Amino acid sequence: MIHVFNRVSKIFAALFMVFMTVGGSFAQDGEALFKSNCARCHYASDKKLVGPGLAGVRSRWSSEDNLHAWIVNSTDYLKTGDSYATDLFEKFNKSVMPGFPNLKKEEVTAILDYIDKAGAAPAGGGSDSTAVAGGGAGAQGGDSGNTLMYVLIVVILILSVLIYALYKISVSLTELVKQREGDGSTDDRTFLDKAEDCFRASKKWAGENKAIVGVAIFVGLCFVLKLAWDGLMGIGVYQGYQPHQPIKFSHAKHAGELKIACEYCHTGVKESRHATIPSSSTCMNCHKAVSEGPLYGKNEIAKIYASIGFDPNKGAYIDNYNNQDKEQVLAVYEEWLGGDNDAFRAVEQYVQKPIDWVQIHKLPDHAYFNHAQHYRVGGVECQTCHGKVEEMEEVKQFAPLTMGWCINCHRETKVKFEENPYYDKLHDYLAERYKKGDQFTVARIGGLECGKCHY
Amino acid sequence: MKKNYIQIARKGALLIGAAVVVASCSQKDPQSPGFEYMPDMYRSVGYDAYQANPNFANGTTAQNMVDGTMPYQADRSKIYNVLPYPFPNTNEGYEAAGLTLKNPLPYSEANLKQGEVLFQTFCQHCHGAKGMGDGVVGTKNPGLIPPAYNSPQLVSLPEGKIFHSITWGKGMMGAHQYQISKLDRWKLVHYVQSLQKTPAAGGATADSTAKPAADTTAAKKVAMK
Numbered sequence: 294m295i296h297v298f299n300r301v302s303k304i305f306a307a308l309f310m311v312f313m314t315v316g317g318s319f320a321q322d323g324e325a326l327f328k329s330n331c332a333r334c335h336y337a338s339d340k341k342l343v344g345p346g347l348a349g350v351r352s353r354w355s356s357e358d359n360l361h362a363w364i365v366n367s368t369d370y371l372k373t374g375d376s377y378a379t380d381l382f383e384k385f386n387k388s389v390m391p392g393f394p395n396l397k398k399e400e401v402t403a404i405l406d407y408i409d410k411a412g413a414a415p416a417g418g419g420s421d422s423t424a425v426a427g428g429g430a431g432a433q434g435g436d437s438g439n440t441l442m443y444v445l446i447v448v449i450l451i452l453s454v455l456i457y458a459l460y461k462i463s464v465s466l467t468e469l470v471k472q473r474e475g476d477g478s479t480d481d482r483t484f485l486d487k488a489e490d491c492f493r494a495s496k497k498w499a500g501e502n503k504a505i506v507g508v509a510i511f512v513g514l515c516f517v518l519k520l521a522w523d524g525l526m527g528i529g530v531y532q533g534y535q536p537h538q539p540i541k542f543s544h545a546k547h548a549g550e551l552k553i554a555c556e557y558c559h560t561g562v563k564e565s566r567h568a569t570i571p572s573s574s575t576c577m578n579c580h581k582a583v584s585e586g587p588l589y590g591k592n593e594i595a596k597i598y599a600s601i602g603f604d605p606n607k608g609a610y611i612d613n614y615n616n617q618d619k620e621q622v623l624a625v626y627e628e629w630l631g632g633d634n635d636a637f638r639a640v641e642q643y644v645q646k647p648i649d650w651v652q653i654h655k656l657p658d659h660a661y662f663n664h665a666q667h668y669r670v671g672g673v674e675c676q677t678c679h680g681k682v683e684e685m686e687e688v689k690q691f692a693p694l695t696m697g698w699c700i701n702c703h704r705e706t707k708v709k710f711e712e713n714p715y716y717d718k719l720h721d722y723l724a725e726r727y728k729k730g731d732q733f734t735v736a737r738i739g740g741l742e743c744g745k746c747h748y
Numbered sequence: 749m750k751k752n753y754i755q756i757a758r759k760g761a762l763l764i765g766a767a768v769v770v771a772s773c774s775q776k777d778p779q780s781p782g783f784e785y786m787p788d789m790y791r792s793v794g795y796d797a798y799q800a801n802p803n804f805a806n807g808t809t810a811q812n813m814v815d816g817t818m819p820y821q822a823d824r825s826k827i828y829n830v831l832p833y834p835f836p837n838t839n840e841g842y843e844a845a846g847l848t849l850k851n852p853l854p855y856s857e858a859n860l861k862q863g864e865v866l867f868q869t870f871c872q873h874c875h876g877a878k879g880m881g882d883g884v885v886g887t888k889n890p891g892l893i894p895p896a897y898n899s900p901q902l903v904s905l906p907e908g909k910i911f912h913s914i915t916w917g918k919g920m921m922g923a924h925q926y927q928i929s930k931l932d933r934w935k936l937v938h939y940v941q942s943l944q945k946t947p948a949a950g951g952a953t954a955d956s957t958a959k960p961a962a963d964t965t966a967a968k969k970v971a972m973k
Binding site for chain 2: 328329332333334336342343388389391393395514521527528529530531533534535536537550551552553554556557560567570572574575577578579581582583587615646647649650652655657658659689
């Protein structure tokens with residue numbers, strides 16, 4: 294009985310093995326294996342990443358065995374002196390492909406099968422297949438005010454034309470009636486005479502209804518004075534300032550959707566008075582691989598490339614970029630953007646130039662503010678002063694940044710003494726002097742002193 | 749009496765007119781910051797960090813350091829941050845760093861904790877919260893999926909190579925030396941090493957014991973050259 298059981302189990306095991314090795318089950322495994330082992334450096338299409346695009350890789354190699362040997366251990370394979378492998382190694386700046394000794398032969402075959410299948414499909418690597426509609430919500434919001442104004446102007450124009458036409462018609466009709474009645478005496482008063490009559494009549498009416506006129510003037514005055522007051526108080530206050538930036542960088546995409554921390558790009562916030570604007574090299578940490586975005590395609594990312602000197606056609610930096618011939622460099626980006634089109638002209642101005650981001654938050658020169666002090670010592674969230682930037686397509690100044698606003702916050706915010714090495718000494722001193730549980734605002738430890746910010 | 753009334757009305761009309769002018773001028777356009785009160789107190793006479801500067805050839809105030817110099821560091825405890833990094837961005841440099849570079853910071857609870865905070869800021873969006881290569885960026889961009897720290901390729905990566913990779917970048921990862929100071933990078937190394945010890949899901953830890961030896965011999969070979 295046991296013997297039979299063993300035999301049956303053996304048959305099952307054998308069947309299982311056959312199923313694993315021969316069956317088409319590796320087709321989807323190939324994809325998973327490709328993604329976990331190869332996708333970091335290779336696209337399945339003909340697009341370059343760190344290494345070459347793998348579409349048609351089988352046909353490029355002399356034999357499948359050689360290709361297998363190369364994949365499993367490229368360093369050892371190079372020693373055989375295969376000319377194709379050596380060329381490849383030279384072409385990719387002698388960067389070594391890590392060995393994959395843990396990949397079995399069938400697994401490599403499955404990966405290659407997957408590449409054959411995926412490489413034949415037109416999709417270019419996948420980074421551009423995630424196209425999302427509906428960018429620039431902020432930009433559209435900014436435009437809607439203008440369109441409303443245009444609509445209003447057009448409506449007013451149409452109405453005034455209508456009123457003028459009606460007036461003309463009524464005038465000619467009265468003329469006609471008068472002529473019909475055989476009055477003979479045409480109205481030869483000029484327009485000015487008529488206006489004077491009208492003015493006299495309204496003056497007379499105003500004289501008789503002083504109360505109504507008085508109230509109307511008072512209400513109008515209040516309304517307009519309020520507008521004027523707000524306008525005067527807004528002088529020097531940038532709140533709501535939302536300028537277009539040279540690159541349509543979407544914080545909603547990067548900080549919101551991709552959950553990249555604010556401090557990843559604005560690194561200075563921990564150490565310095567400035568939160569710092571990231572240099573193009575920080576953009577390149579990701580955009581070396583992502584050359585087409587889901588919102589604006591190639592157009593915006595190409596500006597970074599033009600500024601820093603990255604050739605997206607070759608997937609490599611241009612040597613000694615700032616001293617290169619400008620015509621040659623321009624040709625690179627013209628090729629990438631598909632000719633002398635609008636996108637290319639927008640990119641042209643950033644070739645070999647820094648990107649001139651528009652400053653939004655501006656404190657007057659006579660006020661000192663330090664990001665590191667607020668971020669590290671105060672533990673203030675970025676959003677407290679900058680609003681929900683991670684939801685903004687286009688950054689807008691959230692806070693008024695007036696002195697009253699600063700002072701208010703210093704009056705209301707409790708100092709975080711706990712586990713805060715910055716305040717170790719001060720905390721001990723205050724703890725000795727005051728009762729426990731007494732809350733300290735920033736104002737009570739000198740946060741309102743003039744010299745703290747103005748010196 | 750009548751004349752008086754008309755005069756008041758006239759003055760009122762004048763005031764309204766002036767107010768309308770002021771109100772219309774200060775209308776907020778998102779493209780414009782609005783009026784500035786005393787721009788000479790607003791704008792610095794000296795050049796600000798990000799201002800355009802005609803005195804330099806490339807037109808910016810922020811300049812790269814002169815070759816062969818290093819920044820002044822007043823805080824003696826952080827002097828390590830400004831010392832030059834001796835290993836170049838080459839395969840040889842990578843191997844040599846793996847062989848000789850050692851973490852100057854002790855493996856302590858405090859360093860590990862700070863490393864974790866740094867990791868959440870600088871690494872997790874690609875590498876995932878626990879370094880499993882499952883960050884949000886990778887899910888949207890297949891070109892940016894890093895290997896897990898406990899995968900066979902990385903589980904036994906020596907600390908020097910981890911540091912070198914953060915410094916110069918590796919594969920699709922960019923150089924992070926401009927964003928993270930050297931001591932902070934070493935804190936990150938501590939944390940990454942703690943993540944390398946995460947048990948692998950597939951039970952692939954078997955070859956992790958065999959690999960370090962092979963790795964160091966390869967490194968030695970390179971160093972010999």
